[in-house]
Amino acid sequence: MKKLKIFFTANVLWDIYIFRYGVIKALIGDGHEVVVVAPVDERIDFVEELGIKHIPINLSMRGVNPLKDFNLFLQLKKIYKMEKPDIVFHYTIKPNIYGTLAAKISRVKSVAILTGLGYSFVEGGIVSNIAKLLYRFSLKYSKEVWVLNSDDKEALIKQNITSSEKIFILPGEGVDTFKFSPKEKVENSELNFLMVARAFYDKGVREYVEAAKIIKNKGYKVNFLFLGALGGNAANGVDKLKMDEYVKEGILEYLGHRKDVDAVINASDCVILPSYREGISKVLMEAASMEKPIIASNVTGCKEIVDNGINGYLVNVKDSDDLADKIEKFIGLSLDERISMGKRGREKILREFDEKIIIEIYRRKLWNLR
Known part of the structure; x- marks a missing residue:
């Protein structure tokens, strides 16, 4: 298989470390070039741990300021046009929306991974409705949309956010069963x-x-x-x-x-x-x-x-x-x-x-x- 330049883009660097470390490590072992795009987090140093490039971005995680969100789109567009990745995996709502659009304009393939729709998204509300509208527009341009369970797939189809044909169910993000294996411990006097x-x-x-x-x-x-x-x-x-x-x-x-x-x-x-x-x-x-x-x-x-x-x-x-x-x-x-x-x-x-x-x-x- 051709060696690829693969981007992982998310709103929290810690989440990439916790949830995708094993996948990234395996892809590097396969000979691919992996680049992480996320805000700076002093707890994590991907360069030190895995020797891979980290490109920092600025974003407002929970805000709904359209100017700040447009700035995120511009940042990602500039990065993708300059770096020319073969494929980008986007995680979390803002990278999924603005990153997918930035990738489309930059002529880069991307996959939107919705690791959870969230209770507020499903229940509704003004912010939720805005998010659904933006998802309907942006997800048209992703190669695939991944979700982690069948309920989220049905919710996306029912609300006409994306088509059934585009959705793939990833069975979770996996667990390192070696690291998280049974270990001896002292029995607690209290539970x-x-x-x-x-x-x-x-x-x-x-x-x-x-x-x-x-x-x-x-x-x-x-x-x-x-x-x-x-x-x-x-x-x-x-x-x-x-x-x-x-x-x-x-x-x-x-x-x-x-x-x-x-x-x-x-x-x-x-x-x-x-x-x-x-x-x-x-x-x-x-x-x-x-x-x-x-x-x-x-x-x-x-x-x-x-x-x-x-x-x-x-x-x-x-x-x-x-x-x-x-x-x-x-x-x-x-x-x-x-x-x-x-x-x-x-x-x-x-x-x-x-x-x-x-x-x-x-x-x-x-x-x-x-």
């Missing part, structure tokens, strides 16, 4: 429940907190940990003041934002994600791969990973009481039952979501799209 997510309420933070209160009020001596970046000033974000309040009340232990997610998962007994909607949850896959039982909302992007009662429990979305019931049910399991649940989760990940499967899909698609 540790862990939530890993950005601190946004549509990730289920409120339900996690309320369920933790219910469990603690019943007298159970267990710990509820939270790992992930704070939501800052975002409308649905949990800021430092609010997180400090949860910690001060003794509801949560906040672990901050760390790179050693595997070590934190290993120290936990069960991973929880009460999200309102996902593309497909990376952390649930990682936890299951490490033989940790998982509890998650019965929604798109979570239900594909949790086999209820087999490798974890599904709960009703936005239902703190149901979440507390499932946590209490888990507490009541014997150690052998928890171990068996975790082992079944690992088997499912190896069968359906191993990163090796995703890498082969990228390779096959590059051959077809070249």
